[in-house]
Amino acid sequence: MYPVPLLTVYSASKAFVDFFSRGLQAEYKSKGIIIQSVLPFFVATKLSKIRRPTLDKPSPERYVAAELNTVGLQTQTNGYLPHAIMGWVTTALLPAKMLNSYVMGMNLSRRARYLKKQKQG
Numbered sequence: 001m002y003p004v005p006l007l008t009v010y011s012a013s014k015a016f017v018d019f020f021s022r023g024l025q026a027e028y029k030s031k032g033i034i035i036q037s038v039l040p041f042f043v044a045t046k047l048s049k050i051r052r053p054t055l056d057k058p059s060p061e062r063y064v065a066a067e068l069n070t071v072g073l074q075t076q077t078n079g080y081l082p083h084a085i086m087g088w089v090t091t092a093l094l095p096a097k098m099l100n101s102y103v104m105g106m107n108l109s110r111r112a113r114y115l116k117k118q119k120q121g
């Protein structure tokens with residue numbers, strides 16, 4: 001939905017998959033095939049390293065249960081109401097410049113914490 005500084009390759013690859021899926025959906029719609037682009041925010045999985053699910057960082061079960069209700073209704077979706085609100089705030093309300101510098105700051109401090117931990121270990 002927007003670039004993530006310091007996770008630039010990751011976010012660019014997600015943008016590719018989003019466009020790819022939406023293009024394929026347009027190509028295959030007339031054949032009755034559903035292709036959906038799913039854009040979650042954080043979900044508590046092995047990959048995200050979030051152990052305790054919360055309202056905005058749900059368990060995979062909770063996220064998928066909500067997401068499946070959107071199949072056939074939305075070609076592109078955040079899949080889960082709190083994530084849809086976060087999507088709306090970050091893309092429609094916040095100016096891109098502000099979002100970029102906020103995410104850059106967040107990832108810079110995340111990187112600093114990681115490097116500090118590496119030094120101590």
Ligand SMILES: NC(=O)c1ccc[n+]([C@@H]2O[C@H](COP(=O)([O-])OP(=O)(O)OC[C@H]3O[C@@H](n4cnc5c(N)ncnc54)[C@H](OP(=O)(O)O)[C@@H]3O)[C@@H](O)[C@H]2O)c1
Binds near residue numbers: 041044048
């Ligand atoms: N979790 C989030 O907050 C979040 C948010 C937005 C988007 N996503 C995206 O959602 C997708 C699924 O992530 P997840 O959070 O559900 O992570 P996950 O629970 O850790 O699942 C990742 C899956 O990918 C498999 N995998 C990892 N490396 C692989 C490789 N080199 N070859 C084949 N399989 C591999 C893992 O297999 P093993 O179990 O065998 O390791 C696991 O089944 C990812 O594309 C991620 O970028 C996640």
